[in-house]
Amino acid sequence: MKTHLELAQLFKTIDCWSTIGTDTQYRVLEYSDEVVIIFCPSNSKADWKINFSFPKKPYKRMKTPFYVHGGFLKEWKKINDHFLKEAAAYNKPITVCGWSYGGAMATLCYEDIWFKYPQKRYIIRLVTFGSPRVIGAYNFKKIWVRWHGANLYVNGSDIVTEVPPVLFGFRHVAKTKHIGGKKFLIGYFKPKKYHHIDGYIESLGDVTCKTAS
Structure with a gap:
């Protein structure tokens, strides 16, 4: 299966993305040992980063209710059937991966597969780069297992x-893995340096080198 660095590098090597829904770009890549469902950042002019959409329940008649960012959920509900059918078509491990807005879609995709296909829960993994928060904090302790082992x-x-x-009222679905330099206030105003996938590739490469040495 692809390493996390190799997954990040895919965003640089994929030339043609498929578009579904409003503006969700993705690819489904099949390899000998896994299937990768990968979501890239949105090209929409809408500034989703400051979308103050209220949290909403993702399913009806929920035994343990939890909430999801309304804006991301609205887009996911437009496209989820497509990805559930894709997941059902494969019997090999599935990696769901996303960068930026794509990380939000990947988070919801992973949970939907986990929820709809219990038999696949031990052969799916989630890896995101620079993903915004997607899930509401309410009741999260009761449903955190849905994202057990996620790499953010x-x-x-x-x-x-x-x-x-x-x-x-939002939170990440797992403890984030911090790479690169330490967080500092001025750094938040340099999104090209820290949010672009090039920065993630460089920082992951540094981690890989340190681990190997």
């Missing part, structure tokens, strides 16, 4: 990973 990377002072704010 934060590079340096990537401000996108700080929205929507915790004060608005």
Whole structure:
């Protein structure tokens, strides 16, 4: 299966993305040992980073209710059937991966597969780079297992990973993995340096080198 660095590098090597829904770009890549469902950042002019959409329930008649960012959920509900059918078509491990807005879609995609296909829960993994917060904090302790083992990377002072704010009731679905330099206030105003996938690739490469030495 691809390493996390190799997954990040895919964003540089994929030339043609498929578009679905409003503006969700993705690819489904099949390899000998896994299937990768990968979501890239949105090209929409809408500033989703400051979308103050209220949290909403993702399913009806929920035994344990939890909430999801309304804006991301609205887009996911437009496209989820497509990805559930894709997941059902494969019997090999599935990696769901996303960068930026794509990280939000990947987070919801992973949970939907986990929820709809219990038999696949031990062969799916989630890896995101610079993803915003997607899930509401309410009742999260009761449903955290849905994202058990998720890998959420934060590079340096990537401000996108700080929205929507915790004060608005949102949280990441797992403890984030911090790579690159330490967070500092001025760094939040340098999104090209810390949020771009090049920065993630460089920082992941540094981690790989340190681990190997």
